[in-house]
Amino acid sequence: MTSDPHATRPPAHRRSPGGGRSATVRRTVAVAAVGMGMALTLAACTGGSTADAGAKGPHKTATTRTTAPLVSTPTSTTAPTTTSTTTTVPDTHGPLTSPPLPAPGPGFVAGQVTAVGDSVMIDYQTALKQNIPGVNVLATVSKQWSQGEDDVAQLKAAGQLGAVVIVGLGTNGPISTADFDAMMSELSGASRVVFVNVHVDRTWQDGNNTVLADGVARYPNTVLVDWNTVASQNTGWFYSTQTHLPINGPGAQALASLVAAKA
Secondary structure (H helix, E strand, O other): OOOOOOOOOOOOOOOOOOOHHHHHHHHHHHHHHHHHHHHHHHHHHHHOOOOOHHHHOOOOOOOOOOOOOOOOOOOOOOOOOOOOOOOOOOOOOOOOOOOOOOOOOOOEEEEEEEEEEOHHHHHHHHHHHHHOOOOEEEEOOOOOHHHHHHHHHHHHHOOOEEEEEEEEOOOOOOOOHHHHHHHHHHOOOOOEEEEEOOOOOOOOHHHHHHHHHHHHHHOOOEEEEOHHHHHHOOHHHOOOOOOOOOOOOHHHHHHHHHHHHHO
């Protein structure tokens, strides 16, 4: 396992010494070679990605409800391997219309999808927007569960919350049954709520996933995306922390597909 790449500039090329016609020809060939090298370097860079959390957005101050250490994106320079086991992910994308979703309550916008998440959602938000055109993504580094509650409460009060809500939180600290119920209180009236469980190298991973699974079992308008199981079978998708994914890499694409199929 390795860590996030940083973009690098192509090495400088020296111009050939000398003058006259031969020097001019040499300089022309050198310039052409440099241009070709830069083009190849640019093509390679645009095909890859970085997951540097610092470039994605500011850290929000953690609330007092959670005091566990936060998980941030890795910063080193070597790209991860992409070796993985074969995993089947859905090839259909939401929002689903069969069976028809129930009509949303006040504050929700029918036909719209809102996604609230932490820095892991930043890793797959581009792919999610491709799978669900028009989805409104509110994902920030180190976001706590309670901050997600604030996001949905503010959007609902403004009448701008999608009738389908995706919640991708729980990476940055433990959550409780009371936290889950508080989120669902804010989301009362949603047509569907999609919870994405967590895959993180922290002690709270299993406990959070139990809270999410139990909570979904108690609310009929909720569904669970079991990301942890798929992720555990494909460790080559991740950076060395086994938490973050290269943007638009195979893991990000797979996670976006799993989420969109349930939305």
